[in-house]
Amino acid sequence: MRFTMIPRVFMQMFKKPWTNKFPAKYQPSNTTKYLAEVSEGKAKINPPIETPPGFRGKIQYDREKCIGCQLCIKVCPSGAIEFKPDEKKIKIYVARCTFCSQCNDVCPVNCLSMSDEFLLADADLYSKDLIVE
Amino acid sequence: MSKKKMSPEEIVKYFKDEFKAKVKDSRVEKRVAGVKKKEFVNIWLKIDKSVFKDVIKHLCDIQFPHLAVVSGNDLGSTIELIYHFSLYYGERLNEVSLNISVELPKSNPVIETICDYIPGALTTEREKQEMLGVKIRGIPDSRRLFLPDDFPEGVYPWRKDETGPKDMVRNLHEVKK
Amino acid sequence: MKKKESVKTTTKTTYQIPIGPIHPALKEPVMFEFEIDGERIVDVDVSLGHVHRGIEWAGMQRNPVQILYLAERICGICSYSHPIAFARAVENACDIEVPERAEYLRVIHGELERICSHILWAGVAAHEIGFDTVLFLTWEMREKALDLTEYLTGNRVTKAIIMIGGVRRDITSDMVPKVQETLKYFKDNFEKLRHIFLDDKTVRLRSQGCGVLTYDDALKLCAIGPTTRASGVKKDVRVDQAYAAYGDLDIDYMTPDVLTGEVNGDVYDRIIVRLLEVKQSIDLIEQCLDKMPSGDILSEPKIPKLLARVKKTAGEGIGRHEAPRGEVIHYVKFDGENDNPYTWKARAPTYNNILPWIPMLKGEQIADIPIVAASTDPCISCTNRVTIVDNDKNSRYILNREELHRMSIEKTRRLTR
Numbered sequence: 227m228r229f230t231m232i233p234r235v236f237m238q239m240f241k242k243p244w245t246n247k248f249p250a251k252y253q254p255s256n257t258t259k260y261l262a263e264v265s266e267g268k269a270k271i272n273p274p275i276e277t278p279p280g281f282r283g284k285i286q287y288d289r290e291k292c293i294g295c296q297l298c299i300k301v302c303p304s305g306a307i308e309f310k311p312d313e314k315k316i317k318i319y320v321a322r323c324t325f326c327s328q329c330n331d332v333c334p335v336n337c338l339s340m341s342d343e344f345l346l347a348d349a350d351l352y353s354k355d356l357i358v359e
Numbered sequence: 360m361s362k363k364k365m366s367p368e369e370i371v372k373y374f375k376d377e378f379k380a381k382v383k384d385s386r387v388e389k390r391v392a393g394v395k396k397k398e399f400v401n402i403w404l405k406i407d408k409s410v411f412k413d414v415i416k417h418l419c420d421i422q423f424p425h426l427a428v429v430s431g432n433d434l435g436s437t438i439e440l441i442y443h444f445s446l447y448y449g450e451r452l453n454e455v456s457l458n459i460s461v462e463l464p465k466s467n468p469v470i471e472t473i474c475d476y477i478p479g480a481l482t483t484e485r486e487k488q489e490m491l492g493v494k495i496r497g498i499p500d501s502r503r504l505f506l507p508d509d510f511p512e513g514v515y516p517w518r519k520d521e522t523g524p525k526d527m528v529r530n531l532h533e534v535k536k
Numbered sequence: 537m538k539k540k541e542s543v544k545t546t547t548k549t550t551y552q553i554p555i556g557p558i559h560p561a562l563k564e565p566v567m568f569e570f571e572i573d574g575e576r577i578v579d580v581d582v583s584l585g586h587v588h589r590g591i592e593w594a595g596m597q598r599n600p601v602q603i604l605y606l607a608e609r610i611c612g613i614c615s616y617s618h619p620i621a622f623a624r625a626v627e628n629a630c631d632i633e634v635p636e637r638a639e640y641l642r643v644i645h646g647e648l649e650r651i652c653s654h655i656l657w658a659g660v661a662a663h664e665i666g667f668d669t670v671l672f673l674t675w676e677m678r679e680k681a682l683d684l685t686e687y688l689t690g691n692r693v694t695k696a697i698i699m700i701g702g703v704r705r706d707i708t709s710d711m712v713p714k715v716q717e718t719l720k721y722f723k724d725n726f727e728k729l730r731h732i733f734l735d736d737k738t739v740r741l742r743s744q745g746c747g748v749l750t751y752d753d754a755l756k757l758c759a760i761g762p763t764t765r766a767s768g769v770k771k772d773v774r775v776d777q778a779y780a781a782y783g784d785l786d787i788d789y790m791t792p793d794v795l796t797g798e799v800n801g802d803v804y805d806r807i808i809v810r811l812l813e814v815k816q817s818i819d820l821i822e823q824c825l826d827k828m829p830s831g832d833i834l835s836e837p838k839i840p841k842l843l844a845r846v847k848k849t850a851g852e853g854i855g856r857h858e859a860p861r862g863e864v865i866h867y868v869k870f871d872g873e874n875d876n877p878y879t880w881k882a883r884a885p886t887y888n889n890i891l892p893w894i895p896m897l898k899g900e901q902i903a904d905i906p907i908v909a910a911s912t913d914p915c916i917s918c919t920n921r922v923t924i925v926d927n928d929k930n931s932r933y934i935l936n937r938e939e940l941h942r943m944s945i946e947k948t949r950r951l952t953r
Contacts, residue, residue, distance in 0.1 A: 393783040394636050394781070395783060397783030399777045399778050423755060425758055425771065427856070429863055432878070443854060450770075453776065454777045456854065478891070480759040481891060482891060483887075
């Protein structure tokens with residue numbers, strides 16, 4: 227019986243694992259205690275893999291440049307942008323954003339850009355971190 | 360099977376010779392692509408529903424066609440079904456897309472099945488029955504396909520008139536912002 | 537055991553078990569109903585519709601730029617094929633020309649997606665047999681392709697690179713070395729992949745002679761993609777029609793006789809076709825990088841002008857593309873008054889590949905169901921809810937996905953003893 231995987235499996239025992247162990251090598255037994263230790267500096271977190279340039283992360287908005295033309299609202303696929311008519315500026319709900327960056331392309335004064343932040347999970351969809359204005 | 364390959368204009372003429380006035384409209388579109396500007400062809404035919412089955416049989420005489428899908432339109436007082444076929448696959452850059460459209464009045468939306476010529480049409484015919492309310496005569500299996508069994512009878516999601524699903528839609532994002 | 541005379545004398549009571557569409561145990565629900573005699577399958581019935589999301593209806597309330605992103609989320613693994621078919625349909629209806637450089641870029645991204653998808657499928661097929669080591673090995677290879685996708689488009693899965701009239705991002709000359717480095721990695725490791733899948737005795741024992749789809753059945757049931765090419769039918773939108781840059785490139789149909797010289801139409805042939813297509817995609821990307829002309833990447837960079845042009849057109853159009861699973865076709869109709877389409881019909885490739893399941897599964901054993909259904913690479917994940925009607929004992933019991941998987945692994949162990 228010819229099993230071609232056997233030599234390869236044998237060699238795998240001597241190689242380093244491919245997985246990047248983010249955030250820790252093994253799952254901690256008490257997650258909240260582990261996070262408290264990290265913020266005090268007692269424990270370390272393995273960093274995630276670097277993102278390339280041009281990565282589409284959380285949106286960033288430059289209030290000063292915005293002229294209130296509402297083109298970004300017209301092309302947003304999920305309706306994540308709201309217009310504030312009294313100030314003529316916009317409010318973006320990151321919880322609904324699909325990170326397509328179409329609003330960046332359409333803006334005539336280039337006031338929108340995408341950062342490389344992607345660790346955005348939150349229990350409250352409308353918390354302060356997830357609303358950009 | 361196929362004798363020799365016909366050009367798009369010859370294909371249109373082949374149908375017009377056989378069915379004369381029942382072919383109501385025809386259109387041949389040619390587009391080019393790439394640097395070498397090779398062209399691809401789309402043919403659109405509009406036929407009367409009384410000769411529908413004969414047209415399909417006539418088509419199968421050229422070559423066994425490939426049925427991609429059947430799409431449907433609600434045009435107010437009629438329902439239009441468009442059958443998207445393609446012919447002359449199997450050789451490089453030879454394929455022709457043929458779209459045959461049939462109009463059915465809403466008062467009597469009945470059409471014959473083509474499953475005896477093309478067995479692969481079963482899935483798409485079942486979908487048209489439940490989504491548009493078209494009755495397909497002679498279909499081997501007329502159960503619902505995509506809609507659940509407790510979906511109300513008489514509501515057809517693709518229609519734009521009073522039988523559409525307007526009050527069955529809930530806009531979740533307007534619930535809380 | 538006494539064999540029943542004919543299938544028609546048996547009665548089948550279709551019994552609707554109210555589990556689904558939303559249930560914690562299901563991933564992507566498809567319901568099968570099998571009629572079995574001992575361990576052999578005698579008849580099959582498929583029922584669908586449990587993930588019907590009303591996407592076409594949602595699309596008709598949006599303008600074409602927004603629909604591109606909605607179409608991307610129809611499926612996660614063919615997330616490039618649906619936007620490109622839709623963009624071609626709109627370009628066909630409104631007569632928008634695509635610049636030449638954009639067409640070559642579209643081909644590069646399409647083939648990169650095909651490599652990712654086929655390698656993922658190879659891992660999943662190995663997992664269904666029970667060969668988990670190969671699953672991890674192939675998915676490690678796939679990570680390189682995903683890294684390249686992230687570098688070129690900004691995200692690993694939802695690429696968001698198509699726009700009506702071209703593509704959104706260019707491959708500049710400083711990005712080309714990274715592309716070539718990834719291609720070199722794949723070329724060096726392709727032989728490893730081929731050796732594991734096609735020469736290993738375990739894979740051959742499970743897949744040869746299993747789940748056969750004959751040439752006539754594949755033709756009559758309008759099957760598409762690698763499923764039909766493995767049975768010998770030559771259907772491939774890239775070779776048949778000149779669209780994007782495929783008319784300029786050197787490409788041919790991939791059928792199993794390219795490698796082995798004969799066509800059987802079983803699961804082993806489908807593995808051969810998909811691995812050959814990975815090699816073909818690597819070759820096509822190289823050809824594109826050599827021949828790519830210079831120029832702009834979008835025929836209409838200003839979106840408001842594009843939307844105004846769409847609003848004025850009244851017409852219909854179709855757009856087809858060869859996704860990793862087969863042919864995708866989109867039909868769009870505009871009425872000349874608003875920029876929302878009047879009708880949008882999107883047809884995914886697995887739609888046509890459902891009917892071939894019936895002749896493929898008749899006569900097989902229950903433990904073969906996962907590998908046969910997975911060999912057509914369904915985009916709705918197969919057999920996680922199966923009802924078994926046992927004719928002799930007159931009982932009905934339900935096998936869920938985990939138990940089917942376990943039975944499939946046990947069969948492998950029995951065969952290799």
